[in-house]
Amino acid sequence: MMNNQKKSLLAILFMGASMTVPAMAQDVQAALNDLEADRFAKAGQALTQLATSSPTADNQFYLGYYYLKTGQPDQAKAAFEKGLAADGKNQLNNVGLAGVALAKGDRQTAIAKIDEAVDKSKGKDINVMVRAGEVLTMFEKTNDPAKALEVLQKADERDKKNENADIEMAMGDAYYLRNDGGNAVSKYENALAIKPNLAEANYKIGRLFLRGKNYTEAQKFFNKAIENDPEFAPTYLAYADALANSRAYKAAAQRYESYVQKSGTQDPERLLDVARYRFLAEDYQGAVSYLDQLKGKINNPIIDRMYGWAYTQTNKAPEAVESLNRFISTAPQKVLPEDYKFLGRAYSQLNTPQGDSLAITNLEKAAPQDTTENLYREIAKLYYDKKRFDKAADYYSKTIANDKKPQNNDFLFMALSNYQYAPRVGRDSLAAPIDSAQIPQVKQMYYLRADSAFAEMAKRVEEIPGKKYPAAYYYRAQANYYAFAKDDPEKAATAATPLYEKFIEQATTPDSTDKTDYSRYLVTAYKALAGFSLAKKDEAKAKEYFAKVLEIDPNDKDVLKALEPPKAQPAPTKGTKAPAKKTAASK
Numbered sequence: 001m002m003n004n005q006k007k008s009l010l011a012i013l014f015m016g017a018s019m020t021v022p023a024m025a026q027d028v029q030a031a032l033n034d035l036e037a038d039r040f041a042k043a044g045q046a047l048t049q050l051a052t053s054s055p056t057a058d059n060q061f062y063l064g065y066y067y068l069k070t071g072q073p074d075q076a077k078a079a080f081e082k083g084l085a086a087d088g089k090n091q092l093n094n095v096g097l098a099g100v101a102l103a104k105g106d107r108q109t110a111i112a113k114i115d116e117a118v119d120k121s122k123g124k125d126i127n128v129m130v131r132a133g134e135v136l137t138m139f140e141k142t143n144d145p146a147k148a149l150e151v152l153q154k155a156d157e158r159d160k161k162n163e164n165a166d167i168e169m170a171m172g173d174a175y176y177l178r179n180d181g182g183n184a185v186s187k188y189e190n191a192l193a194i195k196p197n198l199a200e201a202n203y204k205i206g207r208l209f210l211r212g213k214n215y216t217e218a219q220k221f222f223n224k225a226i227e228n229d230p231e232f233a234p235t236y237l238a239y240a241d242a243l244a245n246s247r248a249y250k251a252a253a254q255r256y257e258s259y260v261q262k263s264g265t266q267d268p269e270r271l272l273d274v275a276r277y278r279f280l281a282e283d284y285q286g287a288v289s290y291l292d293q294l295k296g297k298i299n300n301p302i303i304d305r306m307y308g309w310a311y312t313q314t315n316k317a318p319e320a321v322e323s324l325n326r327f328i329s330t331a332p333q334k335v336l337p338e339d340y341k342f343l344g345r346a347y348s349q350l351n352t353p354q355g356d357s358l359a360i361t362n363l364e365k366a367a368p369q370d371t372t373e374n375l376y377r378e379i380a381k382l383y384y385d386k387k388r389f390d391k392a393a394d395y396y397s398k399t400i401a402n403d404k405k406p407q408n409n410d411f412l413f414m415a416l417s418n419y420q421y422a423p424r425v426g427r428d429s430l431a432a433p434i435d436s437a438q439i440p441q442v443k444q445m446y447y448l449r450a451d452s453a454f455a456e457m458a459k460r461v462e463e464i465p466g467k468k469y470p471a472a473y474y475y476r477a478q479a480n481y482y483a484f485a486k487d488d489p490e491k492a493a494t495a496a497t498p499l500y501e502k503f504i505e506q507a508t509t510p511d512s513t514d515k516t517d518y519s520r521y522l523v524t525a526y527k528a529l530a531g532f533s534l535a536k537k538d539e540a541k542a543k544e545y546f547a548k549v550l551e552i553d554p555n556d557k558d559v560l561k562a563l564e565p566p567k568a569q570p571a572p573t574k575g576t577k578a579p580a581k582k583t584a585a586s587k
Contacts, residue, residue, distance in 0.1 A: 038263040057083040057090035073103040091117035099135035129155035133170040145174040165191040199229035233262035253277035268298035284310040301331035320346035340366035389421035415453030422446035447483035473503035493532040
């Protein structure tokens with residue numbers, strides 16, 4: 001009876017033990033899966049509980065492994081030493097201590113410990129060799145992929161049935177570090193052959209394409225990884241990079257947010273990255289919402305920069321000015337041209353004279369170094385909108401000089417700026433004083449600059465088949481006339497005539513897309529040509545031009561008056577004397 005009871009009790013205890021061990025192993029594997037998926041908090045909690053409730057050598061190793069992966073080498077060392085104390089023959093913890101040495105920059109000690117661990121396990125413990133391969137590829141400054149491959153090759157030889165995907169993954173990582181993409185992909189594919197739904201393998205193949213800047217192919221593998229395991233967070237992080245490099249910023253921001261959600265991270269730097277992606281996606285309010293979550297959690301002056309940029313884009317000018325000035329004063333070594341650009345724009349939004357002045361000051365600081373935009377164009381527009389046409393002309397000239405492909409509008413507004421400033425020369429109180437003797441020459445210079453810019457504008461437009469640009473010829477005619485009219489009216493008429501004629505030709509036969517009403521300009525052109533004809537005593541030609549004006553406006557008073565016949569002088573009546581000439585004394 002007693003024996004039967006003992007057998008029954010042994011059976012119960014045995015069954016309990018057989019059930020407990022797999023459950024413990026499952027708990028470890030689940031925690032490791034969380035660790036690889038960047039769910040660090042969840043993994044750390046589970047591994048800490050396991051090491052506390054069952055402080056075996058293996059459980060201490062995996063807790064230390066967690067600390068290594070999360071950048072806590074001192075805590076890792078303590079866990080590994082507890083593991084060695086629990087079982088000195090278990091070589092996993094010596095591998096762990098090798099990892100601690102690598103984390104602290106001591107590669108020589110690490111290699112010695114790994115060799116010792118492999119030798120003491122007689123090269124038969126595959127897990128020891130796999131973990132050794134992993135720690136040898138874990139740290140950027142002290143990794144040793146060649147040594148990792150040497151150890152992993154021994155593990156691969158022990159894996160007679162080729163059933164261990166971890167070996168293939170670790171070897172793939174070693175080849176990745178050696179920039180041997182072909183072998184890395186082969187190893188990751190071997191892992192997929194063993195575990196077809198291994199998200200980490202597809203993610204790491206995609207990561208290789210990402211490094212090679214093949215963003216389209218990278219995205220294909222990231223999508224496969226998500227199909228394998230939508231909870232594997234690192235995929236979303238790499239996917240965000242691929243999309244951002246393809247300038248798909250909105251989608252990149254969404255993937256990055258998925259990473260935050262899947263990993264459960266509260267890392268302020270990660271949240272700051274989401275704000276950056278939100279900003280790039282032009283979701284400025286979304287960027288601010290993430291920045292608000294970081295208040296009091298991170299002492300990073302970049303926060304002020306991001307606030308400043310986002311506030312500028314949402315027209316919160318006072319807040320933007322405050323944030324950017326604080327950033328520039330507290331972190332001068334981190335200031336970029338873009339900071340002055342956004343500060344300049346924020347000042348401009350204040351719509352005050354001082355704000356306008358400070359806007360230009362800051363944009364001028366950014367303009368020579370900004371590689372994404374031609375800020376001289378922005379400065380020129382600020383001056384143009386304020387009717388500072390002399391300054392606008394100068395900055396449109398700089399815009400064109402600093403742009404590999406100037407815009408047509410750059411030439412147009414440079415032309416208009418010069419044209420509109422010319423008559424103001426000598427009387428613009430905001431411009432630098434000019435000697436009165438030089439005023440005619442300076443006026444002429446601005447008019448001729450306008451002519452050159454209008455000519456370039458017309459040339460660019462007319463390079464497009466079927467396109468015309470009548471207005472350019474009208475303003476060229478006007479500019480040429482006014483450039484010479486005061487000193488040499490004949491030269492003014494000679495220069496302006498063919499340009500008025502070209503304008504009339506194009507304005508009366510515009511291209512099919514031109515819906516401009518040129519009537520007012522045609523009237524001016526016909527009258528000018530009529531005047532030039534009268535100066536040459538060609539009354540017949542003048543009448544032709546006057547007739548053209550009346551076709552547009554039959555009631556034009558100037559033309560009607562010009563066409564009136566001369567009034568007959570009344571004949572003197574008999575007995576009436578002609579008026580006597582005044583003498584010099586009578587004047």
